[in-house]
Amino acid sequence: MSTETVLSVAGLSKSFRAVKAVRDVSFSIPRGKTFGLVGESGSGKSTTARLVLRLVEPSAGSISFRGMDLAGLSSGDLRAERRHMQMIFQDPFGSLNPRMSVRDTLVEPQLVHGIGTPAEQLKTAERLLAEVSMPRAALDRYPHEFSGGQRQRIAIARALATNPEMIVADEPVSALDVSVQAQVLNLMRDLQDRHGTTMLFISHDLRVVQFMCDEIGVMYLGEIVEQGPRDRIYGAPAHPYTQALLVSAPGKAGGQRARLKGEIPSAHAVPSGCAFRTRCPQAFERCTVEKPVMRDLGGGQKAACHLLDGAVAA
Amino acid sequence: MTLTQATSPDRLPGGDEEAFVTTNKTVWQRLLANPTAMASIVMLAILTLSAVLAPLLAPGNPLRVSPADRFIPPGAEHFFGTDNLGRDMFKMVLHGGRTSLFVGLVVTAISMSIAVVLGAISGFYRQVDVVLMRLVDGLMAFPGIVLATAAAGIMGPSMTTVITSLSIVLIAPSLRVVRGQVLVIRELQMIEAARAVGVPTLRLFTRYILPAVSSPILVQASFIFSAAVLGEAGLSFIGVGIGPKELSWGNALTEARNYIAQAPWIVLFPGLALMLTILALNLLGDSLRDILDPRLARRR
């Protein structure tokens, strides 16, 4: 079992004018593993996904992909490097070009990266379709002829076309009906197992993240507040926000009414000290004045909360 | 890695033929099924044919003066009557159409081509956009008639003059439409997806953005065409368009207004021809918009 790190980001930040969308995000993903970013709207998880691929230029921080610093690449080199990192988007209706047939859509990535002869490219396209369980007849059809789930399969096939080492999936199933969600999630896991692809998986749905991911980062207002292996996050959440998220999820209430109070603050006005303090049921004075740092809780789990002072695992 | 054919268990029992969503009709089928579109196309075809075939349908010099035949009302001899100089109005209308349609076509081609290039650039480069859009604002505020008059003064009234000034005036509205569309398309997820795949910028233009803006461009082109026809007639009417020696529907009306009481038909027929042309182009634009943009179509 190799533990080679495919992606490692450190101190990643992004500001849009006065809005600090992503602040000091660091994590790394070993080969073949899935790292999940979970959070509510405004948590910066989708921006992080785009920063990792440099679809959005980071304001600060480093992105090390396959041992190379992406943040320092020229645009030409970056474009060539895209062959090894692909993305799956949330909206299966918007992410495909309506005027390109499935054949063209699947050939396109090979074409722009100069992979194979036209005949080989077509063969690959056929193989990709089969991999995502679509009939060969789909090749000459256009996106509008497919349902949402089918389109998302095509988008997945496109992401696989260059045989990438890493796939970033931004809410890939949240636009789909539950029964179709299950099909796509199964497919993604199968393909990952088969190809050994490393994955960054973004979702607001805790159930989906738990199903898909090996390691999870919980984001709140542009920061990772807690991260660790899946079982630790779900079994022994350390940060009050993680705890609240788990309790709030439907099907988990069971009479508990320990709800978070208040609204998510705007990214224009991030609270001082701990960003979560305005909604935290356990906030105290120190949270207002001092920003908590990430503390190692052992077993790969880390969280940023003053309550964890002294709770450092032996 | 081995890439064997996947036999996914997520397959329908009894075959892999998942039902596709019903195929939409093609644009051509929808065009044929749209009565307004067909009517406008037929109208345009007739107008174009009669202009092209004018020398055959109404042979002879339309500008030939025949003082003996002044003010003859419409009849079997002269379908549309004759004017104050005894010229046959039928001939004038047919031959005048050549000017109108030619000017319209050339102006549309010039202004739309420039608008597409500039619009694409403007939609993609913010700095250029800021400058260009302020220029367009200014151009829209500039009275086109002053430009045309000045141009007529500089270059003398001629077909080239009219085409030049109309093209300049009509670039601004076309550019706005194209740029607006590019801005909308640029924000679509398919563009981000293409960038994520690694598609280079030029290819992004040609394969993703241009095809997407082609429909609105086509619609806009038919409206620009009608604006150009109208513009030519208007300029010629006040004498700063195509020269007085040339034939145009606008020219024909300049003199006609002095004889409106005696011979209303000289006013009627060139204007009617002009209006039908503009109407056909507007209807074509409307129905193209309905056909190409299904979201708007359900309204009409």
Place this chain on the structure above:
Amino acid sequence: MTAHIAPLPADLVSPQTERPTVLAVEDLGLSLRNADGLLPIVTDVSFSIREGEAVALVGESGCGKSITASAIMGIAPDNAVITGTITLNGKVISGLSPRDRRRLCGRHMGFIFQEPMTALHPTLSIGRQMTDTLRHNLGLSHGAATDRAAELLGRVGIPRARDILKGYVHELSGGMRQRVMIALAISCGPSLIIADEPTTALDVTIQAQVLDLLDDMRRELNLAMLFITHDLEVVGDFCEKAVVMYAGDVVERGLSADVVRAPAHPYARGLIDAVPAHDDGRTRLTPILGTVPPVGQWPEGCRFAPRCSRADGQCGTRPSLERHGPTDARCWHPLETMP
């Protein structure tokens, strides 16, 4: 949450706890008239809601749940042909004129929509929208309506109600918007609230707050509530009864605890299995194969049959909604009820 109201099986409810029926829908059908004739969208929908009771209408997109709600409200599209009977507080309303139906809105039925951002007017103040409704439905003066509006906003947990009344929808956060929507819906004292995916557009933590608020309002005001959702897990928490729809049909109906725990219809089961649960440690999900057939392409007989692993020849004829164990299901081969 349902533990507060004893979820007794329907036939065991004693006369003392018998609450009057607020809404009864019987054999509701809705078709859209288009160039090719009538296109059926919803068929044979029947259920009822009692005072203080929340009933869930569950299904995936395109199953007809929202249009069922619009038929009950009386705001279905102009080309809709509606059959069946809708009874509100003992009065048959399905035959009333559009004008009389409109009079019931607000005063007797309140509505909460999925997207409060678009469901509230963008350029009229919150206060204006609330007082318009209050003044028209209850005949209040401007001052009285403003006071009542402020009181309502306070009641749904909005601080600084007077300031918010002067504000506009774009100035509020998602959760606050939905609170305003709820205040508007309950403002004229309706006996029935129809909530169409009221929390789908909200974040998880906010979703929980809004669900709690709706639950509180239902209890305090003894409201009958029709809760439209695609999320079966929310149903179990929040509603006493559940009606599961598939391709325009009611496929299962019963107490939500029974529907969620031991459904009889394979589709309802499939919906539950398709969702990854928090702690089941599964490495594969059990999807429902294929996709929902679009309107106009429903199969003959049981509409779920082409996607159903239990289907056989019998499923070519249409099953009726019948009792199987604790719930009603429209199925020839219902699942065994687990003990």
Place this chain on the structure above:
Amino acid sequence: MLRYLGKRFLLILPTIFVPLILVFLLLRLSPGDPAGMMLGDQATAEQIAALRTQLGLDQPIFVQFLLWLKGIVTLDLGNSIFFREPVMQIIPRYAGVTILLTLVALTLAVLIGVSMGLISAMNRNKPIDRGVVTTAVLGISLPEFWFALLLIFLFAVTLRWFPVAGYNPPSAGIVAFAATIFMPAMALGVRQSALMTRMMRSSMLDVLNEPYITTARAQGLPESTVIGRYAMRTAAMPVITVAGLSAGYMLGGAVTIEIIFALPGLGRMLVEAVGRRDYPLVEGGVLTISLVLAVLNLAIDLIYAILDPRIRYQ
């Protein structure tokens, strides 16, 4: 609010300066020399040169432009070469007619457009709607100058209600004014009213599909309130935009109508001045039109800001 208007004002500046620069260059580039034209064919080269110096025409173009800009700031637009009196005194004589004509035509267009569009939208797909839609498409296809001739034929020649041409200022009495302004205003407004009818109709139909209209209905509000207050408020916005564009179009396009009806307006004055190479007068005329347009645009921005609170906060 003030900040918003300030910002709009800055954006409007180019609409004043671009036409000025354009007309300035255009006139300087055109052959034909005002000095030569003023002095006639018999003038000697020395005479012409002297006059050129007197008019400042021997200076480099940018110096001329700066001098002229200075003139604008000091409200001195120079003397008309043809009329030999200050431009600042000539312009008001002509501008009043054009502005009045535009205002009357705009009022007619808005009244007709809004009411027809509303009637049409409210009776969608009924015969009356079809009638309005057909009339509107005929209307936008109607060449103004031809329609003006038809109006003359009908009202002046046949019915003899109004004079064929000529102008009575409002000071001559409202009836006399109306008799000379009615036909020009109708001719100028006909296409714009058809455009506004179409815009009102489609905008209303759009708004009627908005969820907040459903909410208003679901709250039991009567249809008159739903349409008159809830729908009109948002549906009017695009119509206001069109009204602004129409006004600009009319100001610039009034010239043809002014010529046909022999109205002493700015447009006619401009065309004549261009023909006479009367630089100061042309420049003054264009400046006037740009300024009126700028004021009009600001007024529309103000109306927008009043009607739409979202704009005030941007």
